[in-house]
Amino acid sequence: MGWASAAATCGRLQPGGGGGESSSTTTTRTTQMDPSCPPFPQPEAPPLPLQLQLQPGLPRLELPTLDLERVGGEDRAALVAACRDLGAFRVVNHGVPGELRRRLLELGKQLLGRDTFELKKARPGYFWGTAALKSLRVKEVNWLEGLHVDLVPGSSSSSSQVGDGDDDDDDGWMRIRALMAEYGDHMARIARKLFDALAAELGLDHHQAASYLAERQGFLRLYRYPPCPSSASCLGMEPHTDSSVLSIILGQDHVGGLQVIRDGAWRDVAPAPGELLVNLGDMMTAISGGSYQSVRHRVLASRPSTERVSCCYFAFPQEDAVVEAPSGIGGGVYRPFSYREFREQVQADIKAVGTKVGLSRFYATATSSIEWTPLESGEWRGREKPS
Numbered sequence: 001m002g003w004a005s006a007a008a009t010c011g012r013l014q015p016g017g018g019g020g021e022s023s024s025t026t027t028t029r030t031t032q033m034d035p036s037c038p039p040f041p042q043p044e045a046p047p048l049p050l051q052l053q054l055q056p057g058l059p060r061l062e063l064p065t066l067d068l069e070r071v072g073g074e075d076r077a078a079l080v081a082a083c084r085d086l087g088a089f090r091v092v093n094h095g096v097p098g099e100l101r102r103r104l105l106e107l108g109k110q111l112l113g114r115d116t117f118e119l120k121k122a123r124p125g126y127f128w129g130t131a132a133l134k135s136l137r138v139k140e141v142n143w144l145e146g147l148h149v150d151l152v153p154g155s156s157s158s159s160s161q162v163g164d165g166d167d168d169d170d171d172g173w174m175r176i177r178a179l180m181a182e183y184g185d186h187m188a189r190i191a192r193k194l195f196d197a198l199a200a201e202l203g204l205d206h207h208q209a210a211s212y213l214a215e216r217q218g219f220l221r222l223y224r225y226p227p228c229p230s231s232a233s234c235l236g237m238e239p240h241t242d243s244s245v246l247s248i249i250l251g252q253d254h255v256g257g258l259q260v261i262r263d264g265a266w267r268d269v270a271p272a273p274g275e276l277l278v279n280l281g282d283m284m285t286a287i288s289g290g291s292y293q294s295v296r297h298r299v300l301a302s303r304p305s306t307e308r309v310s311c312c313y314f315a316f317p318q319e320d321a322v323v324e325a326p327s328g329i330g331g332g333v334y335r336p337f338s339y340r341e342f343r344e345q346v347q348a349d350i351k352a353v354g355t356k357v358g359l360s361r362f363y364a365t366a367t368s369s370i371e372w373t374p375l376e377s378g379e380w381r382g383r384e385k386p387s
C-alpha cells in the first residue's frame with residue numbers, strides 16, 4: 001500500500017489541525033508512492049498528536065533582526081533582550097555569501113530528492129526522521145530526512161573550486177559535503193561572535209567563554225521535508241528545544257513551515273530572504289542560569305505539492321566542561337553539569353519515557369522524588385511526589 005491509502009486517513013482528522021491546511025485535506029488523493037521516501041506508516045497514520053492542534057488565524061511572528069557586526073557593541077542590549085524574551089532572532093550582515101547559501105540548499109534538495117530512499121540509506125550521515133529526538137511516541141510522524149556532517153573548523157577546502165553540474169564526484173554527494181564544510185566555517189564564526197557578546201554580558205571569564213562554545217563540537221544537518229502524504233496528521237519535526245548552546249537555521253527564502261511557541265500558541269515564523277535564524281538551546285539556558293530562553297519550536301510537514309529544505313548548525317560546549325551560571329545570575333536554578341551528562345540523560349529519558357525531558361532534570365533541587373507528567377504542548381513537567 002502506498003500514498004493513496006495513507007491519504008484516506010486524512011478523512012478522520014480534526015478540524016483546525018495542521019497549520020494552514022485547508023479542508024481539501026479531507027479529500028482522498030491518489031498520489032503515487034515517492035521513491036525518495038520510505039513507505040508511509042501503515043495501515044493507519046499514527047493518531048493526531050495533541051500538540052498538532054493549532055490556534056488558527058494568528059499572524060506570522062516577526063522576529064527581532066540583529067546586525068552581526070553590531071551585536072558586540074551598540075546592538076548588544078537588543079541581543080540580550082531577544083535572548084531573554086523568546087530566545088529566537090534573525091541575523092543580517094552575517095557575511096555568508098548568497099551564492100554559497102543558494103548552492104547548498106539547491107544541491108541538497110536535488111540530491112535528497114533525486115536518489116531513492118534505499119540508495120540514500122546506505123550513505124554515511126544520512127537519516128530519516130528526527131535524528132536527535134526520535135521519540136517513541138511520535139517517531140513515525142516526523143516526515144523529514146537529512147544529512148548529518150560533523151565539522152572540523154578550518155578544514156574546508158574552498159568549495160568554489162568544485163563545479164556545479166552533475167559530474168564524476170560520486171554524483172554530487174562529495175560536493176555537498178564540501179559546501180557544508182565551507183558553510184560550517186561561516187557558522188562557527190557567527191556562533192562565536194554571538195556567544196562572545198553574550199559571554200561578555202554574563203561576565204564569563206575567558207576560559208568559560210572558550211569551553212562553553214567549542215567549535216570542534218559543532219555539526220550541521222541538511223534537511224529535506226519531502227511532500228507528505230498526510231501533512232495534517234504528521235509533523236516535519238516534532239516540538240522540541242535544541243540541546244545546543246545556539247543553533248543557526250538557513251531556510252529557503254519563501255518557504256515557511258517553522259513555528260515557535262509564543263505566549264502558549266504556535267506561531268508561524270515569517271521566512272525572510274537572506275537572513276539567518278538563531279535559536280537559543282538548552283545549554284545557553286543553563287549557562288545563563290535560566291535568564292536566556294531556549295525556544296520551543298517545530299516544523300510542519302510539507303504539503304503534497306511543496307517541500308522545505310533547510311540547513312541547521314548546532315554549537316555545543318566542550319563535552320566535559322562543567323556548565324554553570326556565574327554566581328549572582330539565575331539564582332542557582334540548575335546544578336552544575338557537563339554537556340556529556342546532559343546528552344546521556346536525554347538518551348536515557350528517550351529510552352525510558354519516549355521523549356526528551358530536558359533541562360528540568362538538572363534543577364538544583366534534588367529531582368529523585370519528582371514525578372514526570374507529559375503536557376499537551378509536548379513538554380514534561382516535574383512534580384514532587386507526595387511522600
Ligand SMILES: O=C(O)CCC(=O)C(=O)O
Nearest residue numbers: 223242249258299310312
Ligand atoms: O529545519 C528547520 O527549520 C528546523 C530544524 C530544527 O529545529 C532542528 O534541527 O533542531
Ligand SMILES: [Fe+2]
Nearest residue numbers: 240241242297
Ligand atoms: Fe530545533
